[in-house]
Amino acid sequence: xxxxxKGGERAIDNAHAWLAEERRGDPSVPxxxxxxxxxxxxxxxxxVMAEGSLYDPDLAALAIKQxxxxxxxxxxxxxxxxxxxxxxxxxxxxxxxxxxCLRRVSATFKDVPGGQVxxxxxxxxxxxxxxxxxxEGEAPVAPGEPVEPAPVPHVTGFLNxxxxxxxxxxxxxxxxxxxxxxxxxxxxxxxxLQSLARGDEGFVLGxxxxxxxxxxxxxxxxxxxxxxxxxxxxEIQELGFAVEIGEVELTECETVNQFKGSKTExxxxxxxxxxxxAQNERKAISMALVDRxxxxxxxxxxxxxxxxxxEEFVLMHSDNIQATGFLEHIKLPHxxxxxxxxxxxxxxxxxxxxxxxxxxxx
Amino acid sequence: MPDFAFPHRDLPPTGQGxxxxxxxxxxxxxxxxxxxxLAGLDLPAHDWARAPETGAVMVRGRMGGSGAPFNLGEMTxxxxxxxxxxxxxxxxxxxxxxxxxxxxxxxxxxLMQGPRAAELRAAVLEPLAAxxxxxxxxxxxxxxxxxxxxxxxVRGED
Numbered sequence: 001x002x003x004x005x006k007g008g009e010r011a012i013d014n015a016h017a018w019l020a021e022e023r024r025g026d027p028s029v030p031x032x033x034x035x036x037x038x039x040x041x042x043x044x045x046x047x048v049m050a051e052g053s054l055y056d057p058d059l060a061a062l063a064i065k066q067x068x069x070x071x072x073x074x075x076x077x078x079x080x081x082x083x084x085x086x087x088x089x090x091x092x093x094x095x096x097x098x099x100x101c102l103r104r105v106s107a108t109f110k111d112v113p114g115g116q117v118x119x120x121x122x123x124x125x126x127x128x129x130x131x132x133x134x135x136e137g138e139a140p141v142a143p144g145e146p147v148e149p150a151p152v153p154h155v156t157g158f159l160n161x162x163x164x165x166x167x168x169x170x171x172x173x174x175x176x177x178x179x180x181x182x183x184x185x186x187x188x189x190x191x192x193l194q195s196l197a198r199g200d201e202g203f204v205l206g207x208x209x210x211x212x213x214x215x216x217x218x219x220x221x222x223x224x225x226x227x228x229x230x231x232x233x234x235e236i237q238e239l240g241f242a243v244e245i246g247e248v249e250l251t252e253c254e255t256v257n258q259f260k261g262s263k264t265e266x267x268x269x270x271x272x273x274x275x276x277x278a279q280n281e282r283k284a285i286s287m288a289l290v291d292r293x294x295x296x297x298x299x300x301x302x303x304x305x306x307x308x309x310x311e312e313f314v315l316m317h318s319d320n321i322q323a324t325g326f327l328e329h330i331k332l333p334h335x336x337x338x339x340x341x342x343x344x345x346x347x348x349x350x351x352x353x354x355x356x357x358x359x360x361x362x
Numbered sequence: 363m364p365d366f367a368f369p370h371r372d373l374p375p376t377g378q379g380x381x382x383x384x385x386x387x388x389x390x391x392x393x394x395x396x397x398x399x400l401a402g403l404d405l406p407a408h409d410w411a412r413a414p415e416t417g418a419v420m421v422r423g424r425m426g427g428s429g430a431p432f433n434l435g436e437m438t439x440x441x442x443x444x445x446x447x448x449x450x451x452x453x454x455x456x457x458x459x460x461x462x463x464x465x466x467x468x469x470x471x472x473l474m475q476g477p478r479a480a481e482l483r484a485a486v487l488e489p490l491a492a493x494x495x496x497x498x499x500x501x502x503x504x505x506x507x508x509x510x511x512x513x514x515x516v517r518g519e520d
Contacts, residue, residue, distance in 0.1 A: 050435070056437065058459075082418060088419050090422055093422045100501065102501055102505045118508040119505055143504070144504045144506070147502050150502075169429055178433075179436075197434050197435060231386070243389065244390060245386075246389055246437060276434075277434070
């Protein structure tokens with residue numbers, strides 16, 4: 001238990017002043033601007049937006065600067081900020097089929113209508129350090145082709161036609177919101193997806209990897225991975241009609257998984273789903289694998305006892321702000337606690353030593 | 363339905379003419395572009411019906427892209443409502459935290475409901491729509507340049 005302590009104000013103020021100095025670093029090196037972070041460390045910004053659960057690239061960039069690049073600390077700042085915002089409402093569910101894709105690949109269909117579009121990817125790079133980036137150079141320009149932008153169909157739609165893949169039941173039911181109601185288990189799939197979307201990328205990746213290594217293996221193929229911008233539309237109460245209020249970049253991953261069939265369902269492919277803010281594909285793929293693993297009950301599969309199937313284990317440990325809050329609090333003063341522990345250990349130790357002394361020699 | 367003088371996305375009819383389209387266009391416009399488009403115009407004074415405030419909107423997705431909704435995460439949004447001297451009330455809900463941008467969007471919304479609609483359409487909406495279309499085409503063009511044709515190799519043992 002943490003017991004409040006008093007004092008130390010001067011030391012704390014000075015520690016924070018030193019933190020500010022260290023944050024700036026060597027003053028002879030130019031200071032990093034928030035816009036530079038937003039534009040040039042975009043994937044860090046994306047991760048902070050996804051796990052902070054707030055789409056605002058400028059704020060995420062500011063948080064990264066303030067946190068000295070500690071992304072979990074930056075997520076913490078964003079989570080704290082979002083609690084100060086009034087909630088204007090909820091958007092209409094985003095139509096990812098209408099996404100303006102900058103990347104769209106399928107690992108299952110080579111000749112998918114709309115084509116395989118690589119986009120700005122690290123795939124197929126050699127992962128060799130590029131020392132040219134240490135020198136100031138001209139801004140690179142990517143080639144383009146004259147095309148008419150057009151939406152591309154979802155890959156799973158092609159499998160749907162033959163009944164080879166499970167259908168997502170249509171619904172417009174308002175989903176639960178774990179930022180409003182504490183998460184209770186068992187959780188609906190909607191709450192699981194919300195939780196995974198804001199979960200720690202490393203944790204969700206680890207859980208997903210465990211399914212690939214055989215802990216609740218679900219034989220996932222990436223049916224489709226797409227990244228691009230989607231319009232966000234919201235019903236404006238005072239006007240009585242819906243308008244587009246903005247545009248966000250999203251990453252969507254649909255996995256196609258083997259399924260032997262159950263008592264109620266014929267053999268067919270099943271689905272896992274991942275959706276994250278901005279370009280964030282490792283997270284989206286991981287989310288889809290874990291979503292699929294957590295669906296074992298509704299699909300009538302066996303509980304193999306694997307961590308990725310254990311809703312309590314996954315959902316209660318995926319939030320890095322909850323985790324780091326509890327973890328890091330143990331470094332704060334626990335003097336009163338520890339004092340009682342110390343007295344207890346001294347007492348038992350004295351009793352044990354006395355008992356030994358009294359024991360007859362053999 | 364009126365005929366549209368600027369490129370737009372098809373939305374279900376609302377009985378509001380193309381007001382949802384121009385509100386969406388203004389909301390998605392880059393703030394500096396809207397500011398530049400309004401720079402040369404004579405803008406009326408306004409009273410606040412609702413002063414600009416920043417809040418959050420919960421963005422929802424659908425399971426599997428087509429199934430039941432779930433909450434993905436929030437986005438920042440700034441809204442305001444204002445009344446211009448001729449009586450029209452302009453509303454804005456725009457992405458981000460830029461109160462000046464929201465104010466400009468609401469001003470254009472108010473003016474679009476009055477006698478200066480044609481002027482605003484030509485001076486503001488059409489250039490914004492053209493700039494947005496050009497951005498979109500440039501992104502689509504870069505994506506098209508990365509389109510690949512994978513081919514599977516014949517295995518040696520076959």
